[in-house]
Amino acid sequence: MPNTVPPSNPPTTRPDAGALSALRRAEPCFWANPDRASNLPTALPAGATAISLGDTKAAVARFGRFAALLADLFPELGGSGVIESPLLPAPALKPALGWTEGKGALWIKADHRLPVAGSIKARGGLHEVLEFAERLALEHGLVAPGDDAQAYRALASPQARSLFGRYQVAVGSTGNLGLSIGVAASALGFQAVVHMSADAKEWKKERLRQRGVRVVEHAGDYERAVAAGRAEAEADRFCHFVDDERSLSLLLGYSAAAFHLQAQLEAAGIAVDADHPLFVYLPCGVGGAPAGIAFGLRQLLGPHVHCFFAEPVQSPCFLVQMLAGEGGHPSVYDQGLTNDTEADGLAVPRASLLAAALMRPVLSGCCTVRDATLFEHLVRVLDATGERIEPSAAAGFSGPGLLTGSPAGREWLAGTGLDRVLAGSTHVVWTTGGLFVPPHEYARFVERGRAGLAAHAV
Ligand SMILES: *Cc1c(COP(=O)(O)O)cnc(C)c1O
Numbered sequence: 001m002p003n004t005v006p007p008s009n010p011p012t013t014r015p016d017a018g019a020l021s022a023l024r025r026a027e028p029c030f031w032a033n034p035d036r037a038s039n040l041p042t043a044l045p046a047g048a049t050a051i052s053l054g055d056t057k058a059a060v061a062r063f064g065r066f067a068a069l070l071a072d073l074f075p076e077l078g079g080s081g082v083i084e085s086p087l088l089p090a091p092a093l094k095p096a097l098g099w100t101e102g103k104g105a106l107w108i109k110a111d112h113r114l115p116v117a118g119s120i121k122a123r124g125g126l127h128e129v130l131e132f133a134e135r136l137a138l139e140h141g142l143v144a145p146g147d148d149a150q151a152y153r154a155l156a157s158p159q160a161r162s163l164f165g166r167y168q169v170a171v172g173s174t175g176n177l178g179l180s181i182g183v184a185a186s187a188l189g190f191q192a193v194v195h196m197s198a199d200a201k202e203w204k205k206e207r208l209r210q211r212g213v214r215v216v217e218h219a220g221d222y223e224r225a226v227a228a229g230r231a232e233a234e235a236d237r238f239c240h241f242v243d244d245e246r247s248l249s250l251l252l253g254y255s256a257a258a259f260h261l262q263a264q265l266e267a268a269g270i271a272v273d274a275d276h277p278l279f280v281y282l283p284c285g286v287g288g289a290p291a292g293i294a295f296g297l298r299q300l301l302g303p304h305v306h307c308f309f310a311e312p313v314q315s316p317c318f319l320v321q322m323l324a325g326e327g328g329h330p331s332v333y334d335q336g337l338t339n340d341t342e343a344d345g346l347a348v349p350r351a352s353l354l355a356a357a358l359m360r361p362v363l364s365g366c367c368t369v370r371d372a373t374l375f376e377h378l379v380r381v382l383d384a385t386g387e388r389i390e391p392s393a394a395a396g397f398s399g400p401g402l403l404t405g406s407p408a409g410r411e412w413l414a415g416t417g418l419d420r421v422l423a424g425s426t427h428v429v430w431t432t433g434g435l436f437v438p439p440h441e442y443a444r445f446v447e448r449g450r451a452g453l454a455a456h457a458v
Contacts, residue, residue: 023368031322032411065147084260105425112388119345136163142163160189170241172228229241248354283311287351295359311346313368314341
């Protein structure tokens with residue numbers, strides 16, 4: 001990774017100046033993207049290529065071809081082979097978040113319940129492993145183009161497993177991506193290797209080892225774990241490295257969620273149009289998951305969907321990247337921040353350039369949240385809904401308050417005219433992980449959140 005120069009200060013007249021100074025002080029902030037376009041071409045630049053909704057449809061179709069095989073491999077899918085999460089109404093959470101009337105409806109997209117991987121990483125991670133397995137299977141004649149889901153069940157045969165067993169699937173991860181890739185790859189018979197940073201949680205390493213995944217621990221942060229894994233894999237033709245910072249397959253796997261959410265919104269009778277905007281709040285690490293979903297939603301639902309990324313105040317790498325603009329690739333360290341956060345799914349110092357390029361004309365904005373607030377949100381969610389989420393997954397709950405309550409958020413709402421239709425709007429907070437958090441760990445999160453809430457109460 002080359003050393004990058006921090007971006008020069010934007011002139012103080014830029015609308016970004018307020019966000020930049022709050023970001024450097026590690027204070028929660030709201031930033032609206034001045035480059036968002038109301039009209040988009042059908043294909044958008046994503047790294048060295050361009051992607052369209054057709055690529056998202058291809059990912060949806062791939063999940064479909066593998067559904068019967070996934071149902072065979074993962075009994076927890078209940079025979080359906082569909083890895084999806086519910087869309088939950090959350091009106092009871094509004095008072096706890098301090099909502100006043102007239103701000104719209106609140107829903108939770110419950111990826112914290114996603115089976116197999118226990119987090120949003122089930123989407124991208126599974127997709128990339130399936131795409132790699134499919135390529136090998138086609139090359140070796142185990143399946144043929146046009147085969148259906150029944151034919152794909154052959155990929156659990158001893159013949160297929162011995163083919164896959166010759167290959168290694170490797171990934172660098174803070175935890176959740178490793179869980180997803182490791183579990184999916186080893187279930188298909190691949191050798192699975194997960195490079196983890198020092199800050200990865202012990203229970204995640206243990207869960208992987210129990211499934212026969214080799215865990216390699218690296219001193220230093222997430223970025224170093226990825227770089228080490230990438231270097232080891234480049235030297236080996238039988239190794240497929242899942243590159244969180246550069247992978248289109250991951251991103252497209254995430255984007256497939258847009259089709260499912262569209263169906264859920266329709267089933268719930270939720271319109272998305274000029275009078276009924278949809279605000280979606282997505283926790284952001286390197287940016288691949290939220291960018292894939294935002295891309296899919298924007299292409300599928302049109303300009304009245306507004307996606308906001310939520311990041312910890314010490315790890316706002318995506319906001320840093322959006323403020324720097326194209327050409328630069330600064331890290332949060334360059335802004336004097338530490339990248340220290342309990343939100344391990346979001347503890348990333350530098351954004352994916354692929355995700356940043358894709359989001360430039362799509363993203364509506366970013367917001368940041370303190371760690372202490374994450375734990376308080378986690379408790380509010382538990383008390384109001386009974387749902388158990390991990391700290392990373394709580395980041396989006398600061399979004400609606402910052403959008404409707406901060407000066408920068410209100411200014412953006414007034415400037416876009418959205419303030420006039422707020423009452424008819426829908427806010428979807430994407431909760432991205434939690435299913436596999438061990439009870440003792442979760443109890444500690446709750447304790448910390450309750451202590452924080454009690455301190456505010458006095
Ligand atoms: C990975 C992760 C995210 C963000 O995904 P990125 O692709 O890194 O931006 C959000 N929440 C959780 C729980 C995660 O594990």
